[in-house]
Amino acid sequence: MHRTGPWLRAAEGAMLLGPDGIPAPTVFAEMSALAAATGAINLGQGFPDQDGPVEVLDAAVEAIRRGVNQYPPGRGAPELREAIAWHQAHWYGLSVDPDREVLVTAGATEALAATLLAFVEPGDEVITFEPFYDAYGALIRLAGGTHVTVPLTAPDFLPDEDTLRAAFSDRTRIVLVNTPHNPTGRVLPREVLATVLELAERHDAFVVTDEVYEHLTFGTMHVPVATLPGAADRTITISSAGKTFSTTGWKIGWLTAAPALVEAVVSVKQYLTFVNGAPFQPAVATGLRLPDEVFHGIARELSEKHDLLAAGLRSAGFDVMRPDGGYFVLADTAPLGYDDARAFCLRLPELAGVVGVPVSAFVRPERAAGYRSLVRFAFCKRRDVLSAAAARLAALSPAR
Numbered sequence: 001m002h003r004t005g006p007w008l009r010a011a012e013g014a015m016l017l018g019p020d021g022i023p024a025p026t027v028f029a030e031m032s033a034l035a036a037a038t039g040a041i042n043l044g045q046g047f048p049d050q051d052g053p054v055e056v057l058d059a060a061v062e063a064i065r066r067g068v069n070q071y072p073p074g075r076g077a078p079e080l081r082e083a084i085a086w087h088q089a090h091w092y093g094l095s096v097d098p099d100r101e102v103l104v105t106a107g108a109t110e111a112l113a114a115t116l117l118a119f120v121e122p123g124d125e126v127i128t129f130e131p132f133y134d135a136y137g138a139l140i141r142l143a144g145g146t147h148v149t150v151p152l153t154a155p156d157f158l159p160d161e162d163t164l165r166a167a168f169s170d171r172t173r174i175v176l177v178n179t180p181h182n183p184t185g186r187v188l189p190r191e192v193l194a195t196v197l198e199l200a201e202r203h204d205a206f207v208v209t210d211e212v213y214e215h216l217t218f219g220t221m222h223v224p225v226a227t228l229p230g231a232a233d234r235t236i237t238i239s240s241a242g243k244t245f246s247t248t249g250w251k252i253g254w255l256t257a258a259p260a261l262v263e264a265v266v267s268v269k270q271y272l273t274f275v276n277g278a279p280f281q282p283a284v285a286t287g288l289r290l291p292d293e294v295f296h297g298i299a300r301e302l303s304e305k306h307d308l309l310a311a312g313l314r315s316a317g318f319d320v321m322r323p324d325g326g327y328f329v330l331a332d333t334a335p336l337g338y339d340d341a342r343a344f345c346l347r348l349p350e351l352a353g354v355v356g357v358p359v360s361a362f363v364r365p366e367r368a369a370g371y372r373s374l375v376r377f378a379f380c381k382r383r384d385v386l387s388a389a390a391a392r393l394a395a396l397s398p399a400r
């Protein structure tokens with residue numbers, strides 16, 4: 001009776017359908033279970049193991065005590081919407097009306113879900129880069145859309161311009177751009193974003209952005225698509241507090257867009273979660289208004305954590321690709337004599353007591369060959385954890 005339904009499209013879109021047509025657990029669940037069973041250090045899933053700014057945490061506690069415990073307004077607490085508008089002006093020079101152009105959501109995930117469900121009709125095409133965050137594939141298919149991808153390939157993980165142009169058609173409804181990019185760590189340069197915008201204009205498509213790592217960059221400036229000339233009318237900018245403030249469990253996200261677009265997304269969002277996280281909303285407002293130095297400090301600390309883990313990976317013999325931003329580093333297992341990252345990840349707990357995830361989990365089977373030997377490791381962990389992982393990895397011996 002439950003053998004079919006939209007859930008099957010979601011599983012298929014997230015690349016979880018096995019050859020038998022039965023949805024498999026995600027590679028994150030599989031690898032986390034492996035870490036738990038073997039006591040290996042889990043660098044598979046991308047969540048921090050340390051708290052973020054104490055001002056943000058204190059503000060949430062204080063809000064609960066102050067009685068901010070009932071449904072907040074549908075579009076989000078006014079103080080958070082104002083802080084989001086302030087943040088967009090302060091960091092990017094964008095002018096956003098907090099009453100008409102901001103929507104607070106249950107994480108970036110709900111912002112993406114509500115946006116895709118609001119605008120994608122069956123048969124419409126949605127373009128993303130590939131590798132892609134697994135939720136994109138699932139949500140596009142749930143909305144009835146067709147998922148078209150443009151590969152980002154080693155060594156630079158930038159899209160080929162002709163391939164990008166060829167991906168657009170008159171069926172393109174949305175191009176979904178994730179920068180800084182998970183899992184490659186690439187911050188997309190302004191020229192690539194300008195090409196995306198030009199193509200979106202030509203084919204009358206929306207640009208939806210996922211900027212959850214906007215503050216976690218290591219020297220390369222993040223450019224929101226919305227700052228490009230002509231982008232304002234067709235761009236929906238999505239971000240979240242989870243990654244910036246190490247509060248992934250709070251699920252406070254948001255989007256900013258032109259009033260008519262926000263209205264359309266509200267029509268869907270109000271029947272998904274309606275609202276969420278009342279006391280966390282003023283806490284995130286406090287976070288967004290913290291001094292610039294706090295944001296720079298968060299990025300600097302993460303960059304040092306990257307260096308710690310990357311050094312361990314290099315001395316183990318991996319080819320390591322330096323990310324421009326985000327939580328993750330990609331390592332190539334080929335120089336160690338392993339050509340199948342999935343098989344390697346399954347053995348890594350036993351070989352070195354560490355868990356990572358194969359990049360093939362972010363790629364469709366037909367494209368997997370290009371990413372076959374790549375592993376993604378998370379470095380959003382405590383220094384002592386990363387040092388221990390680096391030491392364990394450095395002791396890894398090449399395959400025979």
Ligand SMILES: *Cc1c(COP(=O)(O)O)cnc(C)c1O
Nearest residue numbers: 107108109133182212240242253
């Ligand atoms: C973590 C992550 C998200 C999810 O953000 P939430 O605010 O937790 O919903 C979305 N996109 C990317 C690329 C991510 O890495």
